[in-house]
Amino acid sequence: MTTRPLTVVKCGGNPSVDAARICADVAGLVREGQSVLLVHGGSGEIARLAGRLGVPQRTLVSPDNVTTRYTDPATLEVVILALAGSVKPRIVAELARHGVPAVGLTGLDGGMLRARRKSAVRSVVDGRTTLVRDNLSGQLGEVRTELAETLLGSGFVPVVSPPAIDEHDQPVNVDADRVAAALAVALGADQLVLLTGAPGVLADPDDDTSLLGTYEVPATGAPGRFATGGMALKIVAAREALAGGVASVRIADGRVANPVSAALAGAGTTVTMKGNPNMKPVVSNSRSNQAECFPTAPQGNVTRASHKYVTKQDHPSPNVTTTFSSGEAGQGGTVWLTGLPSAGKTTIARGLAERLRADGHRVQVLDGDEVRVALSAELGFSKEDRDTNVRRVGYVAGLLAVHGVTVLVPVIAPYAVSRAAVRELHAAHGVPYLEVHVATPVELCASRDVKGLYAKQSAGDIRGLTGVDDPYEPPINPDLRILTQNQTVEESIQQLRALLTARGLS
Secondary structure (H helix, E strand, C coil), X not given: CCCCCEEEEEECXXXXXXXXXXXXXXXXXXXXCCEEEEEECCHHHXXXXXXXXXXXXXXXXXXXXXXXXXXXXXXXXXXXXXXXXXXXXHHHHHHHHXXXXXXXXXXXXXXXXXXXXXXXXXXXXXXXXEEECCXXXXXXXXECCHHHHHHHHXXXXXXXXXXXXXCCCCEEECCHHHHHHHHHHHHCCCEEEEXXXXXXXXXXXXXXXXXXXXXXXXXXXXXXXXXXXXXXHHHHHHHHHHHCCCCEEEEEXXXXXXXXXXXXXXXXXXXXXXXXXXXXXXXXXXXXXXXXXXXCCCCCXXXXXXXXEXXXXXXXXXXXXXXXXXXXXCCCEEXXXXXXXXXXXXXXXXXXXXXXXXXXXXXXXXXXXXXXHHHCCCCXXXXXXXXXXXHHXXXXXXXXXXXXXXXXXXXXXXXXXXXXXXXXXXXXXXXXXXXXXXXXXXXXXXHHCCCCHHHHHHCCCCCCCECCCECCCCCCCCCEEECXXXXXXXXXXXXXXXXXXXXXXX
């Protein structure tokens, strides 16, 4: 990987965005010694090609006013043809014309962008929220950086676009702004520039003079009152980049001369996030000697019926199949708290459990240490064993959740693919599932060192400590990210409970 400053640039798909000017500006930055990765969309070309082929287009609007493209099989074909067959070759050729070697890639190449297909998307139609279940779109879950790092280290400009590849090794559409954010986080980029067909974030979308010089995006929930239309996803992407440790994120005008340089010099809107520590994430795995297990199952009568729950291991391990149905105690669900050792996962989970039980909810905490002793005592801490353990815990959590139990799982789960498998297992059977990233910086975790693991690793007594000398892959798009360094335990518990309330689990 190159040690030169890295800028990730997103070239918007709006027809008014001048890709030729962006390429000329990128070429200048490369000549000045910077590394650049260019991500592009292609909404204008997609619309043009869809019209030419007679493929109708449809837009989905979420309850928090974020607009996305409805992607049926025909539209997915159009998206791939437009991005990989039209927009990308033009960008690569334009960079070559300026003497810059570039390589065009989609998220499919080298399995670079892994996503889970969304089982359902909420969309507001005629004032009512409906579930759209036949949408071939995905949510990014993993970025494999080897290919991009090799190209950047060899002096190339990678030119990247959707689609991504899903858990069934099929292409799915993903938002290009969020692709840019995910790549910026995974590659440890110094800055992210999102170029669009507007001067930046506007107080009035119809008035270019209403530019906001800075915009503070909420750490969770809707992206704010000025986030409307296509701008909403750009602000969501900016938030994800900031939460992942990218130091500088700007949304700027892609129609002007030298648009990237102008943005880096201060043009457009600087996006900030309340309480953002600007911490670079620890992108690796995790082998922290932190075990994982479950206490006694809740008591009560359970009515069995015909709800089937099946899990498959990706490596040699017996398939597990059971049949059960929802119990009589109402809506349950699984809340998985992932994070580094001593991040505060268990403290938050147990604190929330106390409050939920006091309000009459059925709650179970599946503590990592306890679960491993009871459920996975024969497993070690290899990547494969960790994956098996996480899937077992996820399976048990699902069993409890369908019987009306709110299951809180403070388990590290270092690998994105393992967490995605647990989410898919729940989604396949209609069981609510929330992923919460307790994003405490490793320095603070080490100072807490609840179990003495960091001290032992520093002394050479143990190896493979998550986030230190073994990988941890932080969630790219969790349902909630808790920044414990900026708030009290009680505030963290309240923040998590607010999420459960909003999702109908509290």
